[in-house]
Amino acid sequence: MFAVQAEGKSLTTIEGMAKGEELHPIQQAFWDEHGLQCGYCTPGFIMAAAYLLAQNPNPTEDEIRKGLEGNLCRCTGYVNIIKAVKSAAQTMSGAAGKKATVAAGGN
Amino acid sequence: MAVTQLVGAKIHRREDPRLITGHGHYIDDFTRQGAAYAAFVRSPFAHARIKRIDITDASKAPGVVGVFTARDFKGQLAGTHPAAPAFVAEKKYIPERFPIAEKEVCYQGEIVAAVLADSKAQAADAANLIQVEYDELPAVMDLEKALDAKSPKAHEGAADNISWDLTYTGPEVTEAAFKEADVVVKERILQNRLAPVPMEPRGVLAEYETYDKKLTIWMSSQNPHFIRLFVSGSMGLKESQVRVISPDVGGGFGSKISPYPEDYLVPALSRLSERPVKWIETRTESMQNATHGRGQFYDVEVAAKKDGTLLGMRMTQYLDVGAYCGTFSAFQACACLMAGGAYKWKGISARTIGILTNRVPTDPYRGAGRPEATHLVERMVDLVAGQLKLDPVAIRRKNFIQPKEFPYTQNFGLVVDSGDYEKSLDRALELAGYDELRKKQADLRKQGRYFGIGLSTWIELCGFGPSAATAPATGGIALVESAQVRVTPTGSVIVYTGTHAHGQGHETTFSQIVADQLGVPYESVELRHGDTAEGTSFGYGTYGSRSLAVGGVAVSKAVGKVIDKGKKLAAHMLEAAEEDIVFERGSFHVKGSPDKSKAFGEVAFASYGMNLPEGMEQGLEAVAYFDPPNLVWPFGAHVAVVEIDAETGHVQLEKYVAVDDCGNIINPMIVDGQIHGGVAQAIAQALYEEVVYDEETGQLKTGTLLDYSIPGIGEIPAMSLDHTVTPSPTNDLGVKGIGEAGTIAASAAVINAVCDALSPLGIKHVDMPASPDRLWNMMKGARK
Ligand code: FES
Numbered sequence: 005m006f007a008v009q010a011e012g013k014s015l016t017t018i019e020g021m022a023k024g025e026e027l028h029p030i031q032q033a034f035w036d037e038h039g040l041q042c043g044y045c046t047p048g049f050i051m052a053a054a055y056l057l058a059q060n061p062n063p064t065e066d067e068i069r070k071g072l073e074g075n076l077c078r079c080t081g082y083v084n085i086i087k088a089v090k091s092a093a094q095t096m097s098g099a100a101g102k103k104a105t106v107a108a109g110g111n
Numbered sequence: 112m113a114v115t116q117l118v119g120a121k122i123h124r125r126e127d128p129r130l131i132t133g134h135g136h137y138i139d140d141f142t143r144q145g146a147a148y149a150a151f152v153r154s155p156f157a158h159a160r161i162k163r164i165d166i167t168d169a170s171k172a173p174g175v176v177g178v179f180t181a182r183d184f185k186g187q188l189a190g191t192h193p194a195a196p197a198f199v200a201e202k203k204y205i206p207e208r209f210p211i212a213e214k215e216v217c218y219q220g221e222i223v224a225a226v227l228a229d230s231k232a233q234a235a236d237a238a239n240l241i242q243v244e245y246d247e248l249p250a251v252m253d254l255e256k257a258l259d260a261k262s263p264k265a266h267e268g269a270a271d272n273i274s275w276d277l278t279y280t281g282p283e284v285t286e287a288a289f290k291e292a293d294v295v296v297k298e299r300i301l302q303n304r305l306a307p308v309p310m311e312p313r314g315v316l317a318e319y320e321t322y323d324k325k326l327t328i329w330m331s332s333q334n335p336h337f338i339r340l341f342v343s344g345s346m347g348l349k350e351s352q353v354r355v356i357s358p359d360v361g362g363g364f365g366s367k368i369s370p371y372p373e374d375y376l377v378p379a380l381s382r383l384s385e386r387p388v389k390w391i392e393t394r395t396e397s398m399q400n401a402t403h404g405r406g407q408f409y410d411v412e413v414a415a416k417k418d419g420t421l422l423g424m425r426m427t428q429y430l431d432v433g434a435y436c437g438t439f440s441a442f443q444a445c446a447c448l449m450a451g452g453a454y455k456w457k458g459i460s461a462r463t464i465g466i467l468t469n470r471v472p473t474d475p476y477r478g479a480g481r482p483e484a485t486h487l488v489e490r491m492v493d494l495v496a497g498q499l500k501l502d503p504v505a506i507r508r509k510n511f512i513q514p515k516e517f518p519y520t521q522n523f524g525l526v527v528d529s530g531d532y533e534k535s536l537d538r539a540l541e542l543a544g545y546d547e548l549r550k551k552q553a554d555l556r557k558q559g560r561y562f563g564i565g566l567s568t569w570i571e572l573c574g575f576g577p578s579a580a581t582a583p584a585t586g587g588i589a590l591v592e593s594a595q596v597r598v599t600p601t602g603s604v605i606v607y608t609g610t611h612a613h614g615q616g617h618e619t620t621f622s623q624i625v626a627d628q629l630g631v632p633y634e635s636v637e638l639r640h641g642d643t644a645e646g647t648s649f650g651y652g653t654y655g656s657r658s659l660a661v662g663g664v665a666v667s668k669a670v671g672k673v674i675d676k677g678k679k680l681a682a683h684m685l686e687a688a689e690e691d692i693v694f695e696r697g698s699f700h701v702k703g704s705p706d707k708s709k710a711f712g713e714v715a716f717a718s719y720g721m722n723l724p725e726g727m728e729q730g731l732e733a734v735a736y737f738d739p740p741n742l743v744w745p746f747g748a749h750v751a752v753v754e755i756d757a758e759t760g761h762v763q764l765e766k767y768v769a770v771d772d773c774g775n776i777i778n779p780m781i782v783d784g785q786i787h788g789g790v791a792q793a794i795a796q797a798l799y800e801e802v803v804y805d806e807e808t809g810q811l812k813t814g815t816l817l818d819y820s821i822p823g824i825g826e827i828p829a830m831s832l833d834h835t836v837t838p839s840p841t842n843d844l845g846v847k848g849i850g851e852a853g854t855i856a857a858s859a860a861v862i863n864a865v866c867d868a869l870s871p872l873g874i875k876h877v878d879m880p881a882s883p884d885r886l887w888n889m890m891k892g893a894r895k
Pocket residue numbers: 039040041042043044045046076077078079080310361362614
C-alpha cells in the first residue's frame with residue numbers, strides 16, 4: 005500500500021497499539037505465548053492479527069492460518085503465533101462486553 | 112518477584128515489551144548525522160573477467176559523494192578473507208578473496224564497484240549508471256564434473272577445483288565389517304542448497320572519526336568480537352580503536368557469523384569519505400550474497416547383519432564450497448564425524464571433498480553438518496530396515512549406544528558425554544500413538560492411500576568448545592566463553608556475556624541463572640551483550656548451540672567468584688571464619704546460626720566501603736572464562752506422519768512429535784520455541800526449499816521469496832513436544848544446547864515418513880525437497 009492511498013483514512017501502526025504501559029491484548033498474548041523470538045516479524049503479525057480479529061473475532065485455527073498467510077516468520081515455526089492469536093481472541097471476546105472497541109488497525 | 116526457583120521456570124521474556132510495541136532496535140533503526148549511503152554494483156555473471164569499469168556518468172549523478180572500485184580500497188584494506196581450518200586442518204586451495212573484485216568475478220553478486228551518495232535512492236540510481244564490461248567465462252556448477260581434471264576452473268588459472276580432500280578414516284577400518292555383512296545397502300543422498308533467510312537482512316553502519324582515529328560499526332551480527340578482530344586487522348587499526356555494536360538482530364541462523372565483504376567495505380568507505388556510511392542489504396542481495404548452507408551430496412554404503420545389527424559405513428561427502436572458502440565452511444565436514452548417529456558401529460570410513468564452484472560460498476547454516484549427518488544415518492538405517500523387513504523402531508533399539516556405556520568414545524574418537532536414546536524414543540512413540548498409526552496405515556494402504564510414518568532418533572554435538580579442539584580449528588583462538596559480573600554498591604547486578612542472542616532470549620535466561628545463584632530479585636539483574644566496548648575483552652558469539660552450554664556456564668562461574676569474595680567479606684563482617692560462612696538464598700550466614708547473617712545487598716554495599724578485611728580491594732565484580740572439558744551431546748526422537756496425495760504428489764504433514772533432551776532446562780518456554788523454529792526450518796528443507804542456479808550460466812533462479820519458498824503459516828503443522836532430562840556431565844549447570852536440535856532432527860523424520868508412505872510403490876529413497884513435482888514424477892514412474 006502506498007502512503008497516498010491512505011489519504012483521509014485512519015491508520016494504526018504497532019506504535020499505536022498499547023495505551024501507555026497497558027499492552028493491547030494481542031501484544032500481551034504474543035508475550036504470554038512466546039509468539040516471537042527475534043521479533044523482526046512481530047509488528048507485522050500483530051497488526052495482521054488485529055485486522056483478522058476485527059473481521060472475525062473467533063477464528064478457528066484454519067482461519068488464523070488463512071488470515072495470516074501474507075506474513076512470514078523464520079524463527080517461531082508459527083506454532084506460538086497461532087496460540088497467541090487464539091488466546092488474544094479469547095481475551096478480547098471476553099473483554100468485548102466491558103470495552104466497546106478493542107481491535108484497532110486494518111481499516 | 113519473590114526469590115524462588117527461577118531456573119526451570121517459564122519466565123516471560125524481558126526482551127519482548129520492546130519488540131511487541133515496535134521499539135526494538137534493529138540495524139536499520141540506526142543512523143548518524145551526515146551519513147552517506149552505499150550501494151554496490153554486483154556481477155551479473157557467475158564467472159567473468161572484468162574488462163573495464165566506466166564510472167563517468169555515475170560520478171556526475173545527483174547526490175553522489177564518490178564512486179569506488181577495487182583500486183581505491185587497496186590502501187584501505189589488507190589481507191584475504193579468513194578461512195578457518197575447522198574440521199579440515201589442511202586445505203589444498205583457498206582462493207584469495209579481496210572484498211571487492213578487481214580482475215575476475217567468481218559468483219553472481221560479487222561486488223565490483225561501490226557508490227556513495229547523500230541518499231539511499233541516489234546511491235541506487237547512480238549504481239545503475241556504472242558501466243562494467245565483462246568477458247564471460249565458463250561457470251563451474253556440477254560437483255562431479257568439477258572434479259574432472261578437464262573441467263573449467265571456478266578461478267582462472269587454478270590447478271583444479273578442489274579446496275580440500277581429506278580422508279578421516281580409510282576403507283581399511285571397515286573391511287572386517289563389510290566382510291561379515293549379510294546385506295550391504297548403498298545410496299546417494301542429496302543435501303539441497305539452502306538460503307538461511309533471516310527476516311532481517313544484513314546491514315552495516317560505520318563511522319570513522321578521522322581525528323580520533325576511532326571506528327564504530329553498528330551491524331546485524333551474531334559475532335561482534337570476531338568482526339572487530341577481522342576488520343581492525345584488515346584496516347590496519349588496533350582492536351582498541353574499533354568498536355562493534357550489534358543491536359537487536361532479526362534472525363541469523365548462521366548467516367551472520369562470518370565477516371562479509373560489506374563489513375570491510377562500509378568502514379573503509381567511511382574512512383575514505385570522512386562521513387558515516389550506511390548500507391542495508393536488500394532481499395535479493397541477501398539471497399545472492401548471504402552464505403548458503405548444505406549444498407552437498409553423499410555416497411554411502413552400510414553393511415549390516417540379517418538380524419539388523421549395523422556393522423560398518425563407508426561414506427564420502429561432496430561439499431559445494433562455492434566460489435570462495437567460507438570462514439567456517441569446513442565446519443560442515445563434521446557431518447562425517449557424526450555420521451554414526453546414535454548407533455554402535457564396528458567401523459566407519461569417511462572422506463570429505465570440498466569443491467569450488469561459481470556459486471555463493473556455503474558456510475554454517477542452522478545445524479551445519481549435523482543435519483546432514485542425521486539425515487544420512489537415519490535414512491540409511493531405514494533403508495537397511497526396509498531391505499531386511501524390520502520395523503524402523505526395532506532396528507534402532509537394537510543398535511543404540513546404551514545408557515550404561517556413556518561416556519562413549521565413538522568411531523572418530525569423540526566422547527559422547529551422556530544419553531538415554533531409548534527413553535526419548537519410547538516417549539515419542541507413546542505421544543505419537545505409534546502402534547495405532549501402523550494400524551491406520553495398514554487400513555489406508557488397503558484403500559490405496561499413501562500414508563507414512565517416519566522416525567529420527569537424532570544426536571548432535573554442540574557447545575563449541577574445548578580449547579584443545581577449537582583453538583587449532585580457528586587458527587589460534589579457543590572458542591571458550593567469557594563473562595563479567597558487576598555488582599553495584601546498591602546490589603544490582605550487571606552481567607556481560609561474549610555471546611550475542613538473535614532471538615534466543617538470553618537477556619531472560621541468563622538473568623534467571625544469575626538471580627537464582629545470587630538469590631537476588633530477577634529484576635535487579637541485567638544482561639548486556641553485543642557491544643565490544645563493554646564487558647570482557649573478547650567474546651565468542653552465538654552459534655553452534657553454544658551460548659548456554661559455554662556462555663551461560665561462564666556467567667555462572669563469574670557469579671561463583673563474586674560469591675567467594677562475598678563470603679570473605681561476610682566472614683569479616685560477622686567476625687567468623689570464612690570456612691564457616693554459608694551462602695544461601697541471597698544471604699551469608701554462619702554455619703549453624705542462620706540468624707547471624709548478612710544479606711547479599713549489605714555485603715555488596717560494604718564492599719565499596721572502608722571496613723574490609725586485610726588486603727581486600729574494594730568492589731564486587733569478577734571475570735570468568737569457561738573452557739569446557741568436552742562438547743555437549745543433546746539427543747531426542749522425532750516422529751513425522753504424512754499423507755501424500757496420489758493425484759498431485761502433495762505431502763500433508765498430519766502430525767509431528769518431538770521429544771528432545773537438552774539436559775537441564777533453564778526456561779521450558781524458550782526451549783520449546785527453539786524446537787518449533789528448528790523443526791520448521793528442517794521441514795522447509797525436506798519439503799519446500801532449494802536454492803536453484805541455472806546449471807549452464809550460473810544465474811541464481813531463486814533470488815526472491817517468490818521463487819525461494821520459505822514456509823508460511825499454512826505449511827507448518829501443529830507439534831506435540833516433550834522432553835527427557837539427562838543432565839550433561841560436561842558442565843556444572845548440566846545443560847546442553849537446543850538452538851539447532853529441531854533442524855538437526857526433523858528432515859530425516861519427514862523424509863523417512865515420505866519414503867514409508869511411498870514404499871508400496873517400491874520407492875525406497877526420495878531426495879529433498881520432496882516437492883509435489885518430484886513426488887508426482889516418481890509416483891508416475893513407479894506405477895508404470
Ligand atoms: S520472530 Fe524472528 S522472524 Fe518471526
